Amino acid sequence: MRTVQYVKYGPPSVLRIVEEPKPHAGPGEIRIAVRTSCVSPGEVRRRSGAMREALPTVFPVRTGYEAAGVVDEVGEGVTGTQVGDEVFGAAAITGYGSNADHVTLATWAPKPTAWTWEEAAGATGAVETSFRVLDRLAVAAGHTVLVHGAAGGTGSVAVQLTVARGATVIGTASGHNHDFLRSLGAEPTTYGPGLVERVHALAPSGVHAVFDCAGGVLPDLIAVVGDPARVVTVADITAATHGVHLSHTSPGTALGPPDPPATYGLAIAVELAEQGRLRIPVAGAFPLADVAAAHVLSEGGHARGKIVLLH
Ligand SMILES: NC(=O)c1ccc[n+]([C@@H]2O[C@H](COP(=O)([O-])OP(=O)(O)OC[C@H]3O[C@@H](n4cnc5c(N)ncnc54)[C@H](OP(=O)(O)O)[C@@H]3O)[C@@H](O)[C@H]2O)c1
Incomplete structure (x- = not known):
């Protein structure tokens, strides 16, 4: 083969x-x-x-x-x-x-x-990663969640699984991907300078949690929620210096201890897919x-x- x-x-x-x-x-x-x-x-x-x-x-x-x-x-x-x-x-x-x-x-x-x-x-990696992070952040109906890097392979699935929980999602992407993010159920905004102000304007009642799929701007993401414990990154290896959790599942690496894989998410994803709620x-x-x-x-x-x- x-x-x-x-x-x-x-x-x-x-x-x-x-x-x-x-x-x-x-x-x-x-x-x-x-x-x-x-x-x-x-x-x-x-x-x-x-x-x-x-x-x-x-x-x-x-x-x-x-x-x-x-x-x-x-x-x-x-x-x-x-x-x-x-x-x-x-x-x-x-x-x-x-x-x-x-x-x-x-x-x-x-x-x-x-x-x-x-x-x-x-599907597998994006679904497992999303369940692992959304459950750590205890995302639930009525919450507002920022997904940073929302148009990528992981972010686009994270958006849909967050929406499926009944939460409101703000997603960052380049302008040409904003209609795509809307089609997934997110309110889009651009990343880059002014991100904190743009997100606060979109969520005047506050943001409960941040799922970072892009990396590079943890101080801004912490400023969005006001507490590093409410930010989880899968993409930023500087996380520990900001008091943020870097979630990964790889044993024996220099990335810190792995989290247990959230493989239970696959069965839920299959149900959502058959209901037309997850592409x-x-x-x-x-x-x-x-x-x-x-x-x-x-x-x-x-x-x-x-x-x-x-x-
Ligand atoms: N630790 C874990 O368990 C785990 C699991 C899965 C993924 N990851 C990591 O998470 C990251 C994302 O994975 P992925 O599969 O989503 O990657 P990907 O599909 O390659 O991500 C591409 C997306 O990133 C966006 N992007 C590029 N630069 C950005 C920036 N400065 N700010 C915000 N968004 C930006 C792009 O949006 P625009 O085109 O709209 O600019 C594009 O849609 C990777 O670093 C990956 O290795 C880690």
């Missing part, structure tokens, strides 16, 4: 398609024949070498975390999932390798009929062989939704 690998840090051109034997599902895992998989900004940064201090790496690295496809092997102890089922999910956080024709999944849920294969590929915006879909082009799109920093590979 085809896999995507790299043996040294560098630009997208270090990515190679390499033939390897199929993996086998271990206890508690399933293996899928991959229909679509995903490219995430975290692994794009890792490939560039920018994360070499934070994330120890053993080469070769097989890329890809999330995927969607058809179950073709079921590991010991798995119940409720059978060969032939259509699912979406993620490899073990320490395993990776979903940009391949077959991958073993540690976390999965049935693919909603309402989603295309492209949408299903990119997974797709910024671009590329044949597996064009994985380097997918990394280039991610590196541009302005993808509107998830970046998907077609197998």
Whole structure:
């Protein structure tokens, strides 16, 4: 089967398609024949070498975390999932390798009929991350929440899941993405100088919590809510110096202790999808062989939704 690998840090051109034997599902895992998989900004940064201090790496690295496809092997102890089922999910956080024709999944849920294969590929990380952060912030009906970086692969899902809780969402994005944010249920505003004033003008009664999907402006985000404990970032490694929680799930990194993954969110996301209340915006879909082009799109920093590979 085809896999995507790299043996040294560098630009997208270090990515190679390499033939390897199929993996086998271990206890508690399933293996899928991959229909679509995903490219995430975290692994794009890792490939560039920018994360070499934070994330120890053993080469070769097989890329890809999330995927969607058809179950073709079921590991010991798995119940409720059978060969032939259509699912979406993620490899073990320490395993990776979903940009391949077959991958073993540690976390999965049935693919909603309402989603295309492209949408299903990119759902797992954004859904899990959003539940992890929204639950830590105890976001509930009636709250007003700022989602910073709302048009990206994570933010666009965070907006919809916040709206689904009955909260009001203010989302930051460039002007050309404001109609997109409205379509997801958020009140848009631009990021950059004057952000605090613009958000206060949109929410005169106050903001309960901030979900930071972009990074770089934590002092402003703290000023929006008035308390660093009501800001959670998934994108800003300076969080601790501001008294803000950096939420992640990677063990053995320099990012601080990991949070427990909120994988319970997948089943809720499936229900919301079938009710037409959760779509997974797709910024671009590329044949597996064009994985380097997918990394280039991610590196541009302005993808509107998830970046998907077609197998
Ligand atoms: N710790 C975790 O568990 C975890 C989980 C998921 C993601 N992440 C991290 O969270 C970040 C976002 O992930 P993602 O998947 O959403 O990335 P993404 O899809 O690549 O994000 C692209 C979006 O970022 C927006 N953006 C660019 N510069 C911005 C700025 N200065 N301020 C606000 N928004 C800006 C763009 O909006 P415009 O085009 O409108 O400008 C674009 O829509 C990444 O750093 C990722 O690694 C962490």
